[in-house]
Amino acid sequence: MQRDLRLSTIVVTSYPIRNRLAVIKSAAVKALSELTVAANRSLGGEIRLLTLKVPHESLPLLEHVHAGRFMMLRCDESEPYRFRRPFSFASVDVEAGSFDIYFKVVGEQTRRLADSTPGAQLSGVLPLGNAFTMPPPGTPTVLVAGGVGVAPLLLMARELAAAKLPRPRLYFGGSTSGDLTLDYVSKLPVEVHPATDDGSFGFHGNIVETVASEGVAEDTRVYACGPVPMLKALAEMLPQAVHVEASLEEVMACGIGACYGCAVRTDGLGYESMKLVCRDGPVFDLRRVRFG
Secondary structure, three states, X not given: OOOOOOEEEEEOOOOOOOOOEEEEEOOOOOEXXXXXXXXXXXXXXXXXXXXXXXXXXXXXXXXXXXXXXXXXXXXXXXXXXXXOEEEEOOEEEOOOOEEEEEEEOOOHHHHHHHOOOOOOEEEEEEEEOOOXXXXXXXXXXXXXXXXXXXXXXXXXXXXXXXXXXXXXXXXXXXXXXXXXXXXXXXXXXXXXXXXXXXXXXXXXXXXXXXXXXXXXXXXXXXXXXXXXXXXXXXXXXXXXXXXXXXXXXXXXXXXXXXXXXXXXXXXXXXXXXXXXXXXXXXXXXXXXXXXX
């Protein structure tokens, strides 16, 4: 992905917003913004869809939100010294000034986020990272999601539809049927191919086995997000001629390349082999990632 390394204006604030400006060397415009919870709905079980609205002065940020990019969100403003958590964008509505994040309750902080009510104020840094590259016109597209890894692929499906590109196949896998949120996902412009490890719905097996059973033509573009074992198996299974991009899921504390907590190894030489998911990704050519 080509990057613009010109000086960009960044809104730097503490919570609440004080509208202070600073100029730093950055690959993209990003801002620390006050956000308002507009809606918080359950998609089944512990999976939630949270709609956040940006203030008027932050509306230009939404023009830079694309599939694959992410934000760092504080889940509970009553504890301002907690690290923010990374979340992918599941959808964005520039005219409404809002976006959605799709997440699963897995601990204390996501539980507090799930309990947030409309009107609550949260702070977040957005948008961060790079984005999936759009396929050439007419190219068949496959999306491969493991669990909550479906989040950035939901926005990718919307962007493909907006660009009038072919309807993608979405291979959506989970441990059980409760992980799949099919009532929500089936409303998107995708052809859903579900799979569950326990066989409770769809293909009985993991999602990579599902993809392998149906095959992928060499002229297909593949976009994926999910746990490391899934991505590793996907890279090994796909024909070498298939272009595949993956949004990596890594624990990160800062989201801006300062803490080096999200380093991954790639096929580069020496120092260049180590990349940061937050700064150099989260989207990578999957063929270049070297999993341990």
